[in-house]
Amino acid sequence: xxxxxxxxxxxxxxxxxxxxxxxxxxxxxxxxxxxxxxxxxxxxxxxxxxxxxxxxxxxxxxxxxxxxxxxxxxxxxxxxxxxxxxxxxxxxxxxxxxxxxxxxxxxxxxxxxxxxxxxxxxxxxxxxxxxxxxxxxxxxxx
Numbered sequence: 001x002x003x004x005x006x007x008x009x010x011x012x013x014x015x016x017x018x019x020x021x022x023x024x025x026x027x028x029x030x031x032x033x034x035x036x037x038x039x040x041x042x043x044x045x046x047x048x049x050x051x052x053x054x055x056x057x058x059x060x061x062x063x064x065x066x067x068x069x070x071x072x073x074x075x076x077x078x079x080x081x082x083x084x085x086x087x088x089x090x091x092x093x094x095x096x097x098x099x100x101x102x103x104x105x106x107x108x109x110x111x112x113x114x115x116x117x118x119x120x121x122x123x124x125x126x127x128x129x130x131x132x133x134x135x136x137x138x139x140x141x142x
Contacts, residue, residue, distance in 0.1 A: 001141065002060060002137040002141055003059075010056045010059065011130045014126060015127075017049055017052060021045040021119060024041055024042060029112050029116035029117070030112070032112040032115065032116055033112040033113075042119050044103065046115065046119050049123075050100035051100060057069075057078070058075060061079070064140075066078070074094070076089075076093040076094045077091070077094055084133070085132050085133075086132065089128050093125060096118070
């Protein structure tokens with residue numbers, strides 16, 4: 001059974017981070033190119049959103065007694081295979097793990113255009129992900 005209060009808390013944090021990301025994201029990628037602080041802020045919030053999604057998935061997997069999950073990317077397809085997430089949403093979130101890794105591990109300099117695009121993509125995934133997780137969690141709450 002899912003600890004619904006924990007899921008709701010994590011979902012609220014994720015939605016809040018998504019709102020803060022949307023608030024700081026400039027309308028044009030070029031506005032990020034010359035502003036290191038803004039690039040770093042956007043990059044970090046993208047990282048946090050992807051990490052929040054992974055954490056929520058991990059919590060659901062553990063509460064259900066499923067697992068183990070082989071990798072961070074696999075958390076999303078793992079839940080899609082169990083009917084928790086739509087497959088298309090899971091695929092998009094799994095792809096976002098690459099961006100998270102680039103930011104978190106400093107593998108490459110942040111390209112303002114690519115990060116701007118990634119930020120818009122992850123913002124669009126927040127509500128569908130949160131709704132799917134909440135729907136599942138509420139049906140199995142303890």
